[in-house]
Amino acid sequence: MKRVIGFLACAVLLGTAVLPSQAQLQLGGLMRDEYALGLTPTIKSAGMGGAYVGVEGTQSMNPAALSIVDYMEAALTYGNYDHDDGPMAHRGRLDATLPVPYIGGAARLMLDRVDSESDDMTLLGAPIEFDASTLGLQYGRNITDWWAVGIGGYPYEKANVDMITPGGTIDADALSQIGSFQAGTLFRPHEQVSIGAQLIYIIDELEADVPGAGEWNDDYYISYVSLGASYRPFEGTLLAVDYWNGEIRGDQAPGVELGDDTDVDRWNIGIQQRMCSYFDLRVGANNGGFTTGFSIHVLENLDIDYAYVNQALRDKEMVFGDTQYHGLSVTYRF
Numbered sequence: 001m002k003r004v005i006g007f008l009a010c011a012v013l014l015g016t017a018v019l020p021s022q023a024q025l026q027l028g029g030l031m032r033d034e035y036a037l038g039l040t041p042t043i044k045s046a047g048m049g050g051a052y053v054g055v056e057g058t059q060s061m062n063p064a065a066l067s068i069v070d071y072m073e074a075a076l077t078y079g080n081y082d083h084d085d086g087p088m089a090h091r092g093r094l095d096a097t098l099p100v101p102y103i104g105g106a107a108r109l110m111l112d113r114v115d116s117e118s119d120d121m122t123l124l125g126a127p128i129e130f131d132a133s134t135l136g137l138q139y140g141r142n143i144t145d146w147w148a149v150g151i152g153g154y155p156y157e158k159a160n161v162d163m164i165t166p167g168g169t170i171d172a173d174a175l176s177q178i179g180s181f182q183a184g185t186l187f188r189p190h191e192q193v194s195i196g197a198q199l200i201y202i203i204d205e206l207e208a209d210v211p212g213a214g215e216w217n218d219d220y221y222i223s224y225v226s227l228g229a230s231y232r233p234f235e236g237t238l239l240a241v242d243y244w245n246g247e248i249r250g251d252q253a254p255g256v257e258l259g260d261d262t263d264v265d266r267w268n269i270g271i272q273q274r275m276c277s278y279f280d281l282r283v284g285a286n287n288g289g290f291t292t293g294f295s296i297h298v299l300e301n302l303d304i305d306y307a308y309v310n311q312a313l314r315d316k317e318m319v320f321g322d323t324q325y326h327g328l329s330v331t332y333r334f
Contacts, residue, residue, distance in 0.1 A: 035313075037093075037112040037134040038154055038182055038200055039224070043077055043329040047293020047307035048270025049284020051240035053228025054196035056186065058097050058108070058331075062196050062228070063150025064184040066097065066140030069106035072334035073097045077327060081312065084321030085123045087116035089130075105141025105150075112136065119164055122319050132159030138182070146189065152182030157204075168211030177203040177219070192232045200224040200246075221249045224264065236274025243267055282307075287314045293327075301333040 044059040045052040052060040056068050058075070079091035097108040112134040119129040134157045140150030157176035162169050184198040202222040209215050224246035231239045246264035270284030270291070280295040289311035296304045305328070311317075312325035 035114060035132070036202075037110060037136050037157070038152065038202075040112075042075070042095075043079075043293065043305040043307045043327045044272075044282070044295065045270070046286075046309055046325070046327055047282035047284070047291055047305070048238075048240060048272050049268045049291050050286040050309075051228060051230075051242045051268040051270040051284060053184070053198050053226045053242045054186070054194045054230040055228070055238070055240050056194055056230075058095070060196075061138075062184040062186065062198050063108075063138040063140045063152040063182060064148040064186040064196065064198075066106040066108060066138060066150060067142045067148035067186065069097055069140075070099055072099070073331060074334075075329055075331040077329040079325060079327040082324045082326070083120075083122075083313075084323070085121065086320045087118045087120045087127075087129055089114055089116045091115075100139065100141075103141070105139060108136075108138040110134070110136035110138070114159075119162070123321060124163075124319055127164045128161055130159065130161040132157070140184070140186075146187060148186040148188075150184045150186075152184070154180060154182075165211075170208060170210050172206065172208040174204050174206045177205055179203045194230045196228045196230075198224075198226045198228075200226075223247055228268075236280075238272040239270075240272075241267070241269045286312070289314055303329075303331040305329045305331065 038061070041050040041052050041061055042059055045055065045061070053062050055062070056065045058066065058069060058073055075095040077093040077095070081089040081091070083089070091112070091114045094111045095108055097106055099106050114130070114132045116129045116131065119127040121127045134154055136152065136154045138150060138152040140148060142148045154176055159174050161172045163172070180202045182198070182200045184196060186194055186196045188194055200223070204220045204222070206218050206220060207215060224244060226242055226244040228240065228242040233239070244264060244266040248264070266287045268284070268286050270282060272280055272282045274280050278297045282293040284291045286309055289309055291307065291309045293305065293307035298304055307327040309325040311322055313320060313323040316323070
């Protein structure tokens with residue numbers, strides 16, 4: 001689900017009588033969807049700052065990057081979000097990528113699950129627990145030797161957040177709606193340079209059941225535009241940079257004076273360096289947080305990847321404080 005923590009905004013809006021007034025004024029920080037599968041980098045990309053829009057191959061989440069894939073690949077990923085305030089969260093993901101016969105290009109199927117470990121206290125002044133499930137699909141293909149396009153969709157995304165307050169538990173649910181999509185393109189002006197662009201448009205319906213106040217429904221419209229470039233100055237060296245700009249629009253809850261729009265402005269920068277035939281090292285900066293990671297090429301077609309992201313959820317620090325992320329994946333190519 002693209003708005004796992006966004007549901008908290010819905011819950012806070014409905015529970016303002018029991019939550020700190022400062023949280024009411026800072027809800028915009030909850031609207032940036034770093035938990036969303038469509039906005040979550042692979043482990044390889046996470047280690048190099050999450051920069052992927054201009055990077056080719058399954059390392060990227062830009063669907064146009066799949067255009068060069070002519071093999072089958074399976075990747076199993078585990079991620080751990082360690083929040084200073086709030087419950088620890090575990091994430092499991094399975095990716096399956098394969099060439100598409102007759103029409104060309106490649107497609108990727110993604111299954112993603114997030115679960116919190118407990119209902120620990122957050123900086124909002126109330127404990128929460130949450131879970132989410134997502135099914136994602138992407139397809140990319142070459143139009144010419146120097147131009148590729150891709151599309152993506154997330155036909156099933158559902159999540160739940162429970163916020164425990166003195167007045168009872170606020171139960172908030174969300175479900176993605178028809179019309180959400182992802183589109184990407186990739187240009188190759190030089191054999192060592194790739195330039196990419198991506199558009200993500202999300203429609204989410206949020207529902208919350210508030211003790212003593214009944215039910216509340218709202219739709220949120222989220223749009224992201226990102227530009228990225230990658231450069232391979234030497235064999236085994238990859239430099240990448242992304243810029244993200246976005247906006248979140250939603251109806252206001254009754255009686256709450258809060259602007260409809262939240263702007264998103266973010267940079268991702270990373271470096272990947274082949275140290276030897278069986279080891280790659282990565283470093284980067286993701287929205288101001290430090291990242292690092294590595295790949296071990298156990299076999300020619302088998303990789304083990306690790307990523308660490310310091311301050312992983314910068315836009316949700318008002319809820320969780322600092323968040324440390326550790327991710328591990330195993331990738332096998334057929």
